[in-house]
Structures are given as structure tokens and as C-alpha cells.
Amino acid sequence: MTDAINGYACAAPGAALAPFQFARRHPRVDDVVIEIQYCGVCHSDLHQAHNDWGNTRYPVVPGHEIIGRVINVGASVSRFRTGDIVGVGCLVDSCGDCPPCCEGEEQYCLNRPTPTYNGVDRHDGSTTYGGYSERIVVAEKFVLRIPDRLDLKAAAPLLCAGITSYSPLRHWNVGRGQRVAVVGLGGLGHMGLKFAKALGAEVTLITRSAGKEQEARRLGADDVLVSSDPAQIGPAAGRFDLILDTIPTPHDLNPYLSTLRLNGTLVLVGLIGPIAPPVHSGLLVTARRSVAGSAIGGVEQMQEMLDFCAAHDINCDVEMIRMQDINRAYERLLKSDVRYRFVIDMGSLKARVPAE
Ligand SMILES: [Zn+2]
């Protein structure tokens, strides 16, 4: 049993996104049916549409920063009712049995969690389609409660960009008395600054280009270092407890590692392939430093992050677009020309206005 849904899909590598009609399942007993109001635009959407990771199942309907209103629930759903405002992030299912799943770290499911789009439903084998669409049907367990205080448009990117920067800060117990550096000032980096500051740390932005000082301070940075300037990076040796490295492309980690103090950790949140040039072992051994990685966050931690945002008045800085403008938004995203996340007003899908 299915329902016909309007959305936007990419039909082949290199193709522009275009209107696409597809089917959603009727709700199972544990499903929540959500009318999508806003959907953030993540770099992963672009990578998946372009088949940059070689695993895209076409046609692909991207979108995993989803905010919407509940319009129907299955018989066993207990946490949500019609009318509730909810969110869905990068995952819609996992095995539920493996050790990471049992520890609430569904994103590290040993049997591969089911992504919100470009995945395979664990029950009926259908392809999962994401948030560039009118509605989505998701198991209750993977649906988040959106606190009343949050601005819904600006909250959408919390569901991927937000949790990706929040989770490592919590895992490494960032708090008062600690010094945190955020590398890169994009969708993830600008959230990293806000979260690290709200958690009580002293926060520094490390950026490759000068001229971002004022903007970084507005977002919560206490200090800014320009990584290309040896006169700034040299004196920062041994300074930071944690570095949140948000750069999405291969880059030299060695200059950053030298700025970590004893037992400090550099956390990568981007999938940048092999680390090149190689990390010098001396930088690790001489101060018991670590290079680590982190992926999104579990369902429970996502809810904690959303509640934390409501309590601390944190939101993403977003630029609203219409669904019809998605291809131009992708072009700008490729040039990092966005402050700091595009969010699609999904009401535009119904308006059927032509693209500009
Ligand atoms: Zn994402």
C-alpha cells in the first residue's frame, strides 16, 4: 500500500534535479507520517546526486535535515500525535541489536544503519527517499521532538550539521576550563563555534584565510587564528584540548596537531579519504595526542542536542530557498557561497512556480 508523493530527484549523474513523483508506504504500526515544511541542504545531498561516492541509486531524492508536522501515526505509536512538530535526520532505521545500537549509537550500527535517502528499507527492500518531498514516513524511534522555542526554518540543519558538530564536543566532554579550536567556518564550523561556546569552553576559530574575525566572534569565537600565517600558528603550540576539524577536503593535519596540548585530540567530521600528507608520528607520540573521527549522533543524543539548542537559544544561520531553486543552490554550495546552510521552504513545492 503506497501513496503518490511529489518531490525533486536527480535521475542520473550530472543531471539537474527535477520534479519527480514516487510512492511512500502506508504507515506501519510504528510509523509516523510527516508533512515536510523545511528541509536543509547538506553537502552530502550534492555528493550523492553527483554519485561522488559511487553508491548512488538513481533516481535519488536527497534531503536529511527534515522538519515537519505529523499528519498520521501508526497504531502502536505512543510518543507522537497528529499536529506535533518533529524532525528527521540522516537515519531512519538500524538493526537495533548490535552493541552500538544497544548503546544508543545507531549511527555506528555494525549492520549498517538505514540512511534517510539512497538506502534500502530493512523490511520491504524499497529505496529510501529523502526530504526534498511533500511527506515522509518514518519509524517512531527515529523521529525527533522539535522544542517549541526553536525557529523551525533555522532548526532544520541541526539534524545533520548540528548533531555532527555537537556529538564530538559531548563525547570528549567539552566544558568550562577547556580550550577548543574549530577548523573551518562552514555549515558545521559555525555550529561548532556556537556549541563549544555554550558548553563553556574558550573557543578559537582556525581559518585558512584572514578577514573572518568579526564574523567568528559574532558566532561565539573568543579568538581567531589564520592557519596560513606561521606567526599565528607557531605561538599556539600546545594550546588546545580539542580540535574540531570540519574541513571537507583533504588537508595537512600536522600544523593543527602541534597546537594540541598533552592528551589533546583532533576530531575529523568530514569524510576526506586517506589523510595526506601523512600525519607525523612525532606529533602524536611526544604529547600523547590523538587523531579521531566522529559521525553524526545517535537518536538520544540528537534529542539532547535539540533540547540544548532550545535552552541556549542556538539555531543555524540559514538562507531560505524555494525547491525550484535547488540547482542554483548546489552551484553556490560548490563554491562555499552560503551563510551557512540553505534551507528549502517545502511549501514552494505546492506553489509550482517556475525556476528562476
Ligand atoms: Zn548531512
Ligand SMILES: [Zn+2]
Ligand atoms: Zn545495529
